[in-house]
Amino acid sequence: MSIETNLNVEQQGTGPQAWEPKILVFACNWCTYAGADLAGLSRLQYPPNIRILRVPCSGRVNPQFVIRAFQKGLDGVLVAGCHPGDCHYSTGNYFTRRRYLLTKRLLEYMGIDPQRFQVRWISGSEGPKFQQVVTQLVEEIKAMGPNRKMRDQE
Amino acid sequence: MNEITQKMRETARGLLNSGQVALVLGWEKGYPWYKSAPAFIDRGEDVDRLVFDEFCHNNLSKYLLDLVAVEGRIALFVKGCDSRGINRLIQDNQVKREQLYIIGIPCPGLKDPDDAAGKKQGDEIKDAAKCQDCRYPNPVVYDLLLGEKVPVAKRSSETQALIERLEKMKPDERYEFWAEQFSRCLRCYACRNICPACNCRECVFDRATPEWLGKANNLIENQFMHLTRAIHVAGRCIECGECERACPVNIPLMALNRKLINDIEELFGEEPAGLDPEKKTPLGRFELDDPEKFM
């Protein structure tokens, strides 16, 4: 079996040792990162399970980053950028759209749960949306459990 | 001797002797009898090495990347799939159309050398797996066509059957299937090196700084390599099937590449790669109304 059955994580429980999902968020500098910042400024609470990686544009995110993220131990990945038409670099997120539609299909074909990998458009003024997306994503992944596939345990 | 071989030699002889081209890329017989290999002919008197038979698998368009420094024009013989490789390279600005003299050969489909290995010449041999899905047996670009165009043959596709079987599996089963395939990978990179869509001057897997791909051979690194390569060539794969043929441990790479081709055609309605050198690749362009089911 190549699906990890003895990960170094505690599955059940609510105590301090209970497993918490780790989610990587690729946030585009001009929209999503600003939106996340706004969420912070507005004191909107969201689960602390995310790690934000700021990129100049969602189009900068290479599918291999997503694959490596899962391999390195992340339970979920979110790529978020400007709404189509609002990209700071005019066209970056159009490429993101195509690329990630396909990447999602590829991950699914590999047997990875497609819900673990999400793409969203979050603009700079959408603080509440950022909070909402993250909260929902963390809940979904908590329910799915830790990612046991493509885990680098070597 | 078959008619196409005869014409190949005549054409090559004429081109070389007249000085029209500096080099002719074709195929010659290899060893054993069920192997044909790429041939590089630069003198008129050597053209009798050229053959076209049911084992001429190699996609010669890949070699154009090595030949940019050649002075003068290069002639090459191409089957349907190979010609799409040329368009691919033109699309990527890796080769200039004017430098090429393309001689097209309508391809009736090739045979599987592994099946021939246990047999004698003249025996019935299985169709090559890569030819089963062929949609473009006739060259899509050429300066000269040797022979009559052939119809698209209807063959049962082992690859499509595998894709369908995989799509029906549960995710865990699918994961185990691919994990089993990738754990056998030797990381020889024959698939990458033979692929005309893989034409980066320095491949991400060869770079030590940053080291995207570690040197160890284990499931994780192999998964990373194959998934990354699949997505990097997505939309640019010309369906020649050489990757799968080259693989020494029989990893069903076309079940991976073809799935992405199917998805691209379904999602974006894009036409297959390498048909029109002017068009941009599906992932290299966009439409304002592209689907965004998940956003």
Place this chain on the structure above:
Amino acid sequence: MLAIDKKRLNELLRNMSRDFRVYAPYLENGTGKFAPYREDRELYLEMNTLLPPKDIFFPQTEKMYRFRTAGSALEIEEIEDKKEKQVIFGIRSCDAFSIDCLDKVFLSRGYEDAFYKNKRENTLLVGLACTAAGDTCFCRSMGLNPQEAVGVDLQVLDLGEEWGFEARTAAGEGLLARYRDLLRETDAAPIPTQEFKLKVDVEGVPEKLSRMFDHPMWEEISRKCLGCALCTYLCPTCHCFDVSGKVKGEEGYRFRCWDSCMFSEYTRMAGGHNPRPTKKERVRNRFMHKLCYFVERYGQLLCTGCGRCLAKCPVNMDITAVIRKIKEAEVE
């Protein structure tokens, strides 16, 4: 000689697997390879395996040691190599000769590779005679005898209905004694090896090659090469490796892994200089190593005539054709 009914070979191996870790040839997904003995799997003895047995002594990826930092302290932990007694069953003459070549590289000339040595000195080799000659086999032309594997402890011969055993070393005698109750005396004769389809004359090639470094033929030969590592990884004698590491936070390990002289960055040095910048230099190096340099250094060819490279090369690079070209080449 002593022999066992072919139908009972599995029984012998099963018994052997209780005393040793036994490797035998199997087909996995259509690929022949040496794998640990498993009772429920059928042995693959018709032809030689695709993957050579070198990875039993020289794995493709081998962890060497682990390290951990704790503050400013560094802990290094050697990876314990279990000294397990092993038997490789069914090694052909070509591959047995390759082990001999690897022994010369890893164990001779004043340096002993501990990782290789540990596995090698705990392993017995049981050779298997070939009666069929594959389309791409040419071991005879390289001076090998398909019925007699060099350096093995026990030689197995094909007697038709039975496998015959002949001990070649004291350890081999020991093996026969241990499983004597499964064997019986026979006077059946070994089936001779088929006529080889592929032959090549290597007479004088190593010496001639030493004068052919700048010969124009390398340009022509190397053109179709793809520069992948298929030949080197399937080759039973290829032994180039790289050393790398993996770090995860405060700990990691160092490992060695197969490398290939056919890769473009194989000889790239810090600073960027690459003395083998194009395919021509790399292809030349490969054939010179197999047919000339190894002979100069160790007195034997590094090509065993197993034919795997020729069988699987996607562009049909043919070492026998190269040898023929060398023989025909005009050299001062």
